[in-house]
Amino acid sequence: MNEESFVRKLTALFPQSPDVAVGPGDDCAVLDLGTPDLILAAVDQVISEVHYTKDTSPEAIAGKLLKRNISDIASMGGVPTHVLLSLAVNPMDENWLLAFHQGIANLAAQYGISVIGGDMAKLFTPGQALSLTILGKVERGKLCLRANAGEGDLLYATGCFGSSFRSGHHLTFTPRLKEARFLAGDFTCAMQDVSDGLLKDAVRMAEASGLALQLDPDSVPRREGASEDSALTEGEDYELLFAVPQRLRSRLESAWPFPDTPLSCIGRFVSGTPGAVSGLKSNQLKTGYDHFR
Amino acid sequence: MNEESFVRKLTALFPQSPDVAVGPGDDCAVLDLGTPDLILAAVDQVISEVHYTKDTSPEAIAGKLLKRNISDIASMGGVPTHVLLSLAVNPMDENWLLAFHQGIANLAAQYGISVIGGDMAKLFTPGQALSLTILGKVERGKLCLRANAGEGDLLYATGCFGSSFRSGHHLTFTPRLKEARFLAGDFTCAMQDVSDGLLKDAVRMAEASGLALQLDPDSVPRREGASEDSALTEGEDYELLFAVPQRLRSRLESAWPFPDTPLSCIGRFVSGTPGAVSGLKSNQLKTGYDHFR
Numbered sequence: 120m121n122e123e124s125f126v127r128k129l130t131a132l133f134p135q136s137p138d139v140a141v142g143p144g145d146d147c148a149v150l151d152l153g154t155p156d157l158i159l160a161a162v163d164q165v166i167s168e169v170h171y172t173k174d175t176s177p178e179a180i181a182g183k184l185l186k187r188n189i190s191d192i193a194s195m196g197g198v199p200t201h202v203l204l205s206l207a208v209n210p211m212d213e214n215w216l217l218a219f220h221q222g223i224a225n226l227a228a229q230y231g232i233s234v235i236g237g238d239m240a241k242l243f244t245p246g247q248a249l250s251l252t253i254l255g256k257v258e259r260g261k262l263c264l265r266a267n268a269g270e271g272d273l274l275y276a277t278g279c280f281g282s283s284f285r286s287g288h289h290l291t292f293t294p295r296l297k298e299a300r301f302l303a304g305d306f307t308c309a310m311q312d313v314s315d316g317l318l319k320d321a322v323r324m325a326e327a328s329g330l331a332l333q334l335d336p337d338s339v340p341r342r343e344g345a346s347e348d349s350a351l352t353e354g355e356d357y358e359l360l361f362a363v364p365q366r367l368r369s370r371l372e373s374a375w376p377f378p379d380t381p382l383s384c385i386g387r388f389v390s391g392t393p394g395a396v397s398g399l400k401s402n403q404l405k406t407g408y409d410h411f412r
Numbered sequence: 413m414n415e416e417s418f419v420r421k422l423t424a425l426f427p428q429s430p431d432v433a434v435g436p437g438d439d440c441a442v443l444d445l446g447t448p449d450l451i452l453a454a455v456d457q458v459i460s461e462v463h464y465t466k467d468t469s470p471e472a473i474a475g476k477l478l479k480r481n482i483s484d485i486a487s488m489g490g491v492p493t494h495v496l497l498s499l500a501v502n503p504m505d506e507n508w509l510l511a512f513h514q515g516i517a518n519l520a521a522q523y524g525i526s527v528i529g530g531d532m533a534k535l536f537t538p539g540q541a542l543s544l545t546i547l548g549k550v551e552r553g554k555l556c557l558r559a560n561a562g563e564g565d566l567l568y569a570t571g572c573f574g575s576s577f578r579s580g581h582h583l584t585f586t587p588r589l590k591e592a593r594f595l596a597g598d599f600t601c602a603m604q605d606v607s608d609g610l611l612k613d614a615v616r617m618a619e620a621s622g623l624a625l626q627l628d629p630d631s632v633p634r635r636e637g638a639s640e641d642s643a644l645t646e647g648e649d650y651e652l653l654f655a656v657p658q659r660l661r662s663r664l665e666s667a668w669p670f671p672d673t674p675l676s677c678i679g680r681f682v683s684g685t686p687g688a689v690s691g692l693k694s695n696q697l698k699t700g701y702d703h704f705r
Contacts, residue, residue: 139494203545235453
């Protein structure tokens with residue numbers, strides 16, 4: 120069984136209470152607690168030897184962990200508010216832990232995030248498994264879901280793709296929070312971030328929206344030195360994918376206020392088999408990182 | 413540096429926004445989002461070879477992980493509402509994962525909890541690091557904090573203590589949710605659960621409340637076969653400790669509606685050095701599980 124179908128099988132085990140506006144399957148869960156804003160919640164982890172190498176500094180690890188969670192909040196159109204940390208580490212080295220927490224604190228302060236709780240425990244073997252739960256909020260009119268792409272909408276992406284691990288981008292990236300806030304509600308209501316690979320994540324959006332996708336691989340901007348294959352499938356780009364109605368295209372492109380963030384139209388959602396992709400070259404059939412491979 | 417002082421040092425790194433009613437340091441963080449009820453949030457984990465042995469079933473592991481988090485919500489006087497899972501596992505065995513998730517689902521359904529999200533990733537070595545974030549809610553008049561014990565209050569405990577690991581109690585326990593809901597607001601506003609050892613957790617409550625504690629070790633009910641030392645220090649009991657004003661003592665003991673849950677008065681909060689304990693025998697100086705030992 121591949122990851123997608125296995126996760127669907129697991130998700131089917133979990134009925135949702137009425138205050139859950141969006142359950143598992145998007146970048147964040149969405150809770151409607153009766154407040155003016157909706158509440159967002161997500162969890163993501165980084166693991167030694169998987170998400171970073173042994174020579175990565177605790178500050179850089181902390182940064183990656185927090186920023187990839189901020190990216191999940193951004194992709195829903197929201198802003199991050201609170202986080203909880205769950206750390207399994209060995210050894211429980213006080214210098215390492217202090218530097219890690221200082222890295223979280225510095226970045227949390229930048230984004231106005233409160234670190235409200237956590238747990239630390241000893242891992243059974245040297246290494247780390249580090250998890251962070253993030254809460255956020257989003258105005259009801261700004262909520263973006265992967266399932267909201269419409270037929271004929273254009274698929275846009277921020278930034279460049281590929282070679283994230285080799286270039287160090289996976290540690291140094293800035294989550295596209297201000298770009299997402301600019302877009303949400305006014306230009307898009309269908310957005311997600313790219314963590315598992317552009318192609319895989321774009322297919323998820325198309326599938327969730329019940330649409331097929333015409334992709335134009337040549338229009339995907341690549342990071343320096345990145346192959347086309349890497350740009351489409353390697354992942355860890357932490358860029359935004361979002362659907363824009365055709366009528367808003369010229370308004371978006373002329374209003375885009377982030378000269379340092381590339382904005383690219385890379386495809387179009389069309390009617391067809393949900394999640395089917397056309398436009399790929401014959402050798403582009405890999406669809407990103409599968410956690411079960 | 414011991415765990416307590418190191419955690420205090422880390423906590424000092426994190427300023428809290430105005431909507432955080434209670435930040436790190438209690439069983440849960442408390443958020444005031446302007447809704448009638450306050451929001452509770454906590455995270456806790458279980459790790460293979462640390463919190464369970466290799467022969468533990470995935471359902472039992474799932475149960476321990478969810479129940480110890482429910483115990484944290486109970487100790488604040490609240491009810492659990494939503495959880496997110498973060499699993500680092502190796503191998504990513506589908507049968508194991510399915511059984512684990514089924515265990516979570518069965519128990520979540522019993523407690524009316526929605527599993528709203530999660531993340532799964534491969535650990536770098538065989539074993540598991542499993543984390544669960546829980547959200548809950550509590551009426552403003554029922555919120556219980558460790559810092560709320562008053563001078564002269566009696567220290568009560570539910571249940572029996574000691575030998576939790578050897579007896580299997582650490583897997584089979586029932587979180588004291590209904591007992592906590594009965595107590596909160598009406599009989600106590602100072603409560604916590606015992607995870608790291610009765611003595612250590614009682615000291616935390618006394619210290620947070622700025623009081624000393626007269627403990628009566630002989631009145632602590634012990635699990636079958638448990639030594640007095642084990643009852644005071646081993647932990648993983650998942651029982652409630654709570655402070656009751658003297659004037660409510662007889663009313664509490666006559667109204668206690670849980671014949672299967674022992675209710676014991678085991679001490680008293682008094683003025684003195686915050687966190688100082690009297691009443692211990694000379695050999696009872698260990699104060700529970702220190703994650704840094």
